Amino acid sequence: MRKSILIANWKMNGSLHSNQALLVRMLAKLRPFRKTIDMAICPPFPYLFQVRDLLGYTGIALGAQNASRARSGAHTGEVSATMLQEMGCRYVLVGHSERRALYHESDDDVATRFRQVLSADMTPVLCVGETLEEREHGQTMAVIERQIQAVIDQSGISGLAGSIVAYEPVWAIGTGRTATPEQVADTHRAIRQFLENCETGSGRSMRLVYGGSVKAANAAALFSSPEVDGGLIGGASLQADEFSNIAAALANRTNPVTSPLT
Numbered sequence: 001m002r003k004s005i006l007i008a009n010w011k012m013n014g015s016l017h018s019n020q021a022l023l024v025r026m027l028a029k030l031r032p033f034r035k036t037i038d039m040a041i042c043p044p045f046p047y048l049f050q051v052r053d054l055l056g057y058t059g060i061a062l063g064a065q066n067a068s069r070a071r072s073g074a075h076t077g078e079v080s081a082t083m084l085q086e087m088g089c090r091y092v093l094v095g096h097s098e099r100r101a102l103y104h105e106s107d108d109d110v111a112t113r114f115r116q117v118l119s120a121d122m123t124p125v126l127c128v129g130e131t132l133e134e135r136e137h138g139q140t141m142a143v144i145e146r147q148i149q150a151v152i153d154q155s156g157i158s159g160l161a162g163s164i165v166a167y168e169p170v171w172a173i174g175t176g177r178t179a180t181p182e183q184v185a186d187t188h189r190a191i192r193q194f195l196e197n198c199e200t201g202s203g204r205s206m207r208l209v210y211g212g213s214v215k216a217a218n219a220a221a222l223f224s225s226p227e228v229d230g231g232l233i234g235g236a237s238l239q240a241d242e243f244s245n246i247a248a249a250l251a252n253r254t255n256p257v258t259s260p261l262t
């Protein structure tokens, strides 16, 4: 059985003051859903300590937005996976499309970061997704399979199996343009089928979440498919009401958690 999960990606937003105010409001609103769904908050690196303390014993996990591809040493400005683990992180995003596009992280780069996160005993959240141009050229699955295969090449399907995959179509991130529930369900189904073809059972057991302009208003529709195990939320995770209403939509859904695969 796959437990639903909601992950907040704050990106490069926040301040000591605003984080405190946001989390105090948000944690109170999230309390009813803590047992039903898993939740994690991924703040910028400098705020990990603050957010860890505010999360305390709520059961809501701490996550980071990236980890270095190097283990340690002369890598000025980098943060290693073991440091994140020491700070109390349970999840680390890898391969977010902003990292791939703006900071030129290649598939191989992302796969190395994924491996570092795994070896530091945390759960990588592998972000995959196509650009609008790739979708319009019918390349959606070719792109996603290439991104996933790079990780399998380094960490094996067993390494991937315990992680989370986040499907984030690049054209839906921060644009207000959401993929339709059908597009999300179809792509998630195709990803599961790809994984299932790699190793029987892995497509069924993998937690697969959607990200891209998820808001309280569209969350229930996006989470209506049994293929979708939750969300990776950007902008709406910076608003206590929006994020807790998204959590409510996920926690209160009634759809089954299994999906038929051939």
Ligand SMILES: O=C(CO)COP(=O)(O)O
Pocket (backbone or CB within 6 Å): 009, 096, 168, 172, 173, 174, 175, 176, 211, 212, 213, 214, 232, 233, 234, 235, 236
């Ligand atoms: O990139 C995202 C989460 O990682 C999605 O961002 P938005 O929810 O702001 O579109």
